[in-house]
Amino acid sequence: MTTQPTPGTSTTSHSASATRAQALEVLRALVGREDADFHDGQYEAIEALVDAGRRALVVQRTGWGKSAVYFVASLLLRARGAGPTLIVSPLLALMRDQVAAAERAGVRAMAINSANATEWGEISAALAADQVDVLLVSPERLTNPSFRENQLPMLIARTGLLVVDEAHCISDWGHDFRPDYRRIADLIAQLPASVPVLATTATANSRVVADIEEQLGAGVFTIRGPLARKSLRLGVLRLPDSRDRLGWLLTHLAELPGSGIIYTLTVSAAEDTARLLSGAGHVVKAYTGRTDTMERENLEEALKNNQVKALVATSALGMGFDKPDLGFVVHLGAPSSPVAYYQQVGRAGRGSANADVLLLPGSEDAEIWRYFATASMPAxxxxxxxxxxxxxxxxxxxxxxxxxxxxxxxxxxxxxxxxxxxxxxxxxxxxxxxxxxxxxxYDEQRYRRIAAARVDEQQSMVEYERMSGCRMEYLAAALDDETASPCGRCDNCTGRWFAADVGQGAAERAGESLRHAGLPLDPRAMWPTGMDKLGVPVKGKLKANELLSTGRVLARLSDLGWGNALRAMFASGAPDAPMDPAMAQAVVAVLREWGQHGWEGAGRPVAVVSMPSRKKPLLLQSFAQAICEIGQLPYLGELSLQFGGPTGERGGNSAYRLAGVWDRFEVGPELASALADGPDGPVLLLDDLVDSRWSLTVAGRALRAAGAEQVLPLVLAQAG
Missing domain, CATH: 1.10.10.10 (Winged helix-like DNA-binding domain superfamily/Winged helix DNA-binding domain)
Structure with missing residues (x-):
């Protein structure tokens, strides 16, 4: 579906013909092919920007060539004396690819972002000398005081074209809304009316389109093309649990075409999956929000050059990553909406005839969706x-x-x-x-509407998983594509195209990996800033005689393995109960591994102390009993609560969490006597659930003040 532009009053048939010839010449330089021609809608968008000076919105599938529109338009406008094009681009990966693509077409492109601060002076000089055709900036730059005051006014005065890439981020209703993107409406309002504006996205339904059009201003020219991706072969495989999903990957990863991406919903799932697959001989790497900028760039290049079979990634690897021959995308767990899913699977098959896309949904998906659904909405x-x-x-x-x-x-x-x-x-x-x-x-109605929309999207994703109709048609229809029709390729159209078996050895190996327990628990070393404002007389570093030793936690709540059992144990309304034998055996394994590492230099513990628990006393009591029996260690008792115990809820910031537990734990007379009379050496400090680590820090500080030589925390679960 393409809406044709209304020519500007300055456009004649002769000038339109000349523009097309010039545009085609630039396009062929961009793609490196003498026979290249415009896709349906590409030249129409270029003409609207260059000849009519309009504001345009292009909604086209990934791989259609949206970047060609703004690069060609930029060079044509520059040839007519316009200033540089300003592109607002959301991701460093996207910027790197865009700069490389621009250079291939002879476009002088530079980028300003958090990763190249040392180059800003050089970029400013190049702009002043009119040696930049395209400048890419991250939306966060628009909020930077120095950039906003010193550089943005000059850019606004000289900009020849403004491009808003991944424009669905502007909208509350977009699957990847970003507050910084809302600044763009202010930026557009400051531009002279004669400056054309282009917004592009591959993932916008009618509601998002209307929102973007409103922010772009009156008279927006919109091109919406068909969004179905003919190269993709979609499928869904529902397996009982994480063990079988990971077992399927171990069994069949090598059979998937080329190299690809395995998406997970959490950082820990990505890291755990990458570790398992690597251990089985597959060349894979984890790519998450914890991966530093330079390593991300190296991993992207490794995938582009087929030096890895897959990157196991969170949504940190998404918009803007461009590998035309990406062979497959597998999801371990479903994104929270069909639109977000369409955006991620769109990484595959951009420049090839075939690519495989498989979803392996998990039972934990809905819980993860609920958390992220309201994370961006203010309380x-x-x-x-x-x-x-x-x-x-x-x-x-x-x-x-x-x-x-x-x-x-x-x-x-x-x-x-x-x-x-x-x-x-x-x-x-x-x-x-x-x-x-x-x-x-506070716009309560607006946030309620957004929250309700998120719930509807989640239900739509469940329907996608369970539906019997064409999957590509469903995704295209979710984006309000009027041309949506059966693809004839997905598992529902032609039958299951993927093997569903899980090798017995692979399942066992996956289960063994999931049963693996134990993560280091690093001690707090610095007090939070500004504690005097909260009545807590500490600042700077903790003193040496206050520090905990490095401890151990059985698993994170977000882990694929023990995380499932722990999430159920600590779920709202879950009953307090003794620790089951399987978990006790996992704790034994943690202790064994810890001992093999020399207790991180602290020495073997000689006694056990436990934290007081108001919600899980039976669990903590059984935990302490099991540890004492297993390690043949004396149990010295538990700390006492003072002043009613900790205040506040889990999840608060570091300063408030510390204030809420400060002086709330006491080494009572019996415990103090037991510490004094007991054997010399480190003590194990047991707790059920750790979040900020300040409860453990304050309790450990009290134990050390009462005579404990070292304090080694051992915890069942870590939030996050």
Whole structure:
């Protein structure tokens, strides 16, 4: 479905013909083929931008050639004396690919982002000398005070074309909404009316399209093409549990065509899966939000050059990664909406006739969806607390300083600040954040609508998993593609195209990997900033005689293996019960492995102490009993609660969590006597669930003050 542009008043048939000839010449240089021609809609978009100076929205499938539109338009506009094109691009991977593609077409392109701060001076000089055709910036740059004050005004004055890539990020309804992208509406409003604007995306349904059009302004020219990907062969394989899903990968990964991506929903799942597959001889690497920038670039190149069979990735590897011959995409766990799923599987088959796409949904998917569904939406009480704190401050406050005043962790606090900044209530300045003084009202109805839309999307993903109709048709219809029709290739159209068996040896190996237990639990070494504001008299580093030793945790709640059992154990409303024998045996394995590592230099523990538990006393009691029996260690008792015990809830920021547990744990007289009379050496400190680690830190500090030589934490579960 393509909407034709209305020619501008300056466009004649002769000039239109000349524009097309010039555009075709640039296109052929871009793709390196003398016989290249425009896809349906490409030239129409270029003409609307170059000859008519319009604002345009292009919604086309991945691989259609949206970048060709803005690169060709950029060179044509530059030839007519226009300033450089400004492209707002969301990811470093996307920027790297775009710069490389631009250079192939003779486009002088540069990028400003967090990874190349040392090059900003050189880039500014090149811009001043008019030696840049295309400048790519991340949306976060638009909120940077120095960039906004020193560079952005000059760019706005000279910009010949503004491009908003991955424009669904503008919209509340987009699957990957980003607050920083909302700044773009302000940027568009500052541009002269004569400057053309192009927004592009491959993943926008009608509601997102309408939202983007509204933000682009009046008279938007929209091109929407068919979104079905003919090269993709879709399928869904429902297996009983994580063991069988990982066993399937061990059995069949080598059979998948070429190299590809294995997506997981969590960082720990990606790391655990990569470790298992690597151990079985498959050349795979993990790629997550924890992967540093340089390593990400190296991994992307390794995949592009087919030096790995697969990257096991979270959504950190998504928009913008371009490998035309990517052979497959497998999902261990489903994304939370058909639109998000379409975006990720769109990495495959962009430049090849065939690519395989398989979804292996998990029972834990819905729980993970629920968490992320509202993660980007501000809580009213937290938002008002931030505004009140900034309003009372005589100067700008840094994020760490705000953490000492508002009980939010760093990432959600930064996200909230961005939302408030977009709404005009706060602004980022040199030194931190300040209030603008503008009134702000919590838009409860809007957030309820968004939350309801997320729930509907999740249900649609469940329907996709269980449906009997064409899968590609369903995905295209989810994006309101009026041309959606059966693909004739997916498992529902032609029958199962993939093997469903799981090799017995592979299942056993996967199960063994999932049963593997034990992760290091690093001690806290620094007190949070601003604790004096919360009445806690500490700052800087913990003293040597206050530190815990490196401990162990059985598993993270997000892990594929023991994480499943632990999530059920700590789920809301789950009954308190003694630890089952299988978990006790897993703890034995953790202790054995820990001992083989020399107890991280602390020495073998000589006694056991436990934390007090208000929610799981039976669990913790049985935990302590099992450890004492297994290790033949004396049980010295548990710490006592003071002043009613810890306050606040799990999940708060570091400063507030410390304040909530400070002086709340006491080494009572009996425990103090047992420590004094017991054998000299380290003690094991047992707990059921660790989150911020401040409860353990404060309790361990008290134990060391009471005479414990070293304190080694041993915990069943770690949040996150």
């Amino acid at each position: 009213q009480d937290k938002a008002m607390a931030v505004l009140e704190t900034l309003g009372e401050s005589p100067k700008a406050m840094s994020t760490p300083a705000l953490e000492a005043r508002v009980d939010l962790r760093r990432t959600p606090l930064e996200l909230l600040l961005k939302v408030l900044a977009v709404d005009g209530a706060v602004r980022r300045v040199t030194g931190g954040w300040e209030s603008t003084g503008q009134p702000w009202v």
